[in-house]
Amino acid sequence: MANLDDLYRDIILDHYRSPRNRGELPPPARRVEGFNPLCGDELVLYVDVRDGVLVDIKMTGHGCSISQASSSLMSAAVKGRPLDEVHATIESFKTMMGLREASLSEGRPDDDDASDLRSMKEINALAGVVKFPVRIKCATLAWNTLEQALAEPS
Amino acid sequence: MTSYDPRRVRIDTPVLERVINGHPIAYLDSASSSLPPRTVIEAVSRYYELHHANVHRGVFQTANEATEIYEGARAAAARYINAPGGADEIVFTKNTTEAFNLLANSWGVANLRAGDVVLISEMEHHANIVPWFHLRDRVGIEVRFIPVGDDFRLDLSNLESLMRGVKLVSLTGMSNVLGTINPIGDLARVAHEHGALMAVDGAQWVAHGVTDVVAADIDFLAFSGHKMLGPTGIGVFWTRTALLEAMPPFLGGGGMIADVRLDGYVPADGPARFEAGTPPIAEAAGLAAALRYLENLGPAAIVAHERALTADALARLHGEFAGRVRIIGPLDTVDRGGVISLDVEGVHPHDVAQVLDQYGVCVRPGHHCAKPLMRRFGLAATARASFGPYSLTRDTDALIDALGHALTLFS
Known part of the structure; x- marks a missing residue:
């Protein structure tokens, strides 16, 4: 039986109540919208990429605790990181959500010896979401939106 | 002359024998889809x-x-x-x-x-x-x-x-x-x-x-x-x-x-x-x-029962959670059926429904295929409880109890 505590970890509730990196960024930061039509979740992501580094990230929007906490955790984990590390983090997250096959060559987020180890570990608080399959789309909204923002030509 | 007794309908309805997460099911989603009795x-x-x-x-x-x-x-x-x-x-x-x-x-x-x-x-x-x-x-x-x-x-x-x-x-x-x-x-x-x-x-x-x-x-x-x-x-x-x-x-x-x-x-x-x-x-x-x-059963008798359940639920939700749970719908039961949409302060409807599920309470989160109405009231979604001919006040008891847990978790 899936336990509610697996879903609503303290870290998640903390990020839901006090979301990090809320707000907007002016151009030339990229602005991308993400929607979850089934639940009405909306996210507007602002991403400032310079010289291959995700210099800054901010967001507005509304949604459930899982989508809000996931976007907040994501922003803390990717802010200030080189793009290749950002992409690796996205991949790790999607693997954790069961959306990617885990590959041996890929490090798990907690194996990463990058400086921002703490925020990487915090993302693992979302691991319990996979026990609640209908909520996976809540957790992935921010990450798909970020992927979309990075895919846009600058 | 009808023979309507909601407890009898309950016995006739196999899904209501389910135990969900250790709790007897409190099915409050009849507005989405109702539960068929054995005869159906x-x-x-x-x-x-x-x-x-x-x-x-x-x-x-x-x-x-x-x-x-x-x-x-x-x-x-x-x-x-x-x-x-x-x-x-x-x-x-x-x-x-x-x-x-x-x-x-x-x-x-x-x-x-x-x-x-x-x-x-x-x-x-x-x-x-x-x-x-x-x-x-x-x-x-x-x-x-x-x-x-x-x-x-x-x-x-x-x-x-x-x-x-x-x-x-x-x-x-x-x-x-x-x-x-x-x-x-x-x-x-x-x-x-x-x-x-x-x-x-x-x-x-x-x-x-x-x-x-x-x-x-x-x-x-x-x-x-x-x-x-x-x-x-x-x-x-x-x-x-x-x-x-x-x-x-x-x-x-x-x-x-x-x-x-x-x-x-x-x-x-x-x-x-x-x-x-x-x-x-x-x-x-x-x-x-x-x-x-x-x-x-007699449709008029079912209407009367659902109205009584609705009046009781509206009064108790208002009494227990005044200020924290807003009812998106009329508060009286004149020209009003047993559908109760809730806006719970600080808790997204999906989270409300998720916590309620842990207690066996089935409510529906979302826009209920009525997005213009949601926009009219400045909402993205509500958590909606709705009654059927088999509903009893014990379903309302379970709803109120579980809502209390949701408010505590997210407070």
Whole structure:
């Protein structure tokens, strides 16, 4: 039986109540919208990429605790990181959500010896979401939106 | 004289024996889909076990039995809503949504011209909005909305000016979000005074009311079997014989023709003209059983029970959670059904429903296919609890208890 505590970890509730990196960024930061039509979740992501580094990230929007906490955790984990590390983090997250096959060559987020180890570990608080399959789309909204923002030509 | 006892209905309903996450199920999602009693499940099984064959034109015995079952369901549906022309006025569809698509694509395309107005409301389900937008884009009709007031009821103060150019008034009988029951009879009279016709979304109205299309003096009605203890996959479109006979076919194919040649076809007469392809036969058997079951219970008695449950739930939710849980709908039970939409302070509806599920309480989070209404009240979603003929105050007890847990978790 899936336990509610697996879903609503303290870290998640903390990020839901006090979301990090809320707000907007002016151009030339990229602005991308993400929607979850089934639940009405909306996210507007602002991403400032310079010289291959995700210099800054901010967001507005509304949604459930899982989508809000996931976007907040994501922003803390990717802010200030080189793009290749950002992409690796996205991949790790999607693997954790069961959306990617885990590959041996890929490090798990907690194996990463990058400086921002703490925020990487915090993302693992979302691991319990996979026990609640209908909520996976809540957790992935921010990450798909970020992927979309990075895919846009600058 | 009826024999209605909700505890008896509970015993008749197998899903209510379930234990969810260690708690007896508190099923509060009947506005989405109601739970079938054993008699409905057995009617579907019996059809497949004993009678299954395709309907119409069969000569062998089971084909005749299948046809009798299917046509018998048509007669049962006609009786249930007091269709003046009987079974010949009942068209079986997949659901309420398909019935509205039939109305728009058949009657609408044949009778509406550019500039004609279809008057709906802000509290409609998407099923009574999107087909009219399709027609607006194809034919150039205008889709006009009756606003909803802060009292969660239709704002009819400007009805006279809204009626200008209206050819069809198409309204929900009972909101699937607010619980509001609309004054359909009064609005039908206004529509007719202006030379317009009146269509009713009966998905909730028929399931949670006493339906008499003659007394309400309406022209079109759509409803779904699964919202009234029947199976999924079958709905009903009703209109008066004279209107039905003038409606062109919508879906084409087998079963809806009188003749087909190399240069064209002649459509069948009667409801068959709108039932292309093999129809939902087993579902019709189940629907007929559901209608019989409801008739035995007595729809008026069910309405009274659901009203009492709603009054109790509204008072207790207000009393327990005043200020923290806002009820999106009327707080009284005058012209109001057993649908209670909740806006819980600081807790997203998905999280409300998730926590409630942990306690076996089934409520629906989301926009309930009524996004214009959600926008009207500045909401993205609500958590909605709704009653059925098997609901008891113990379901409300479970709801209130679990809501307390949700508020504690997110406080």
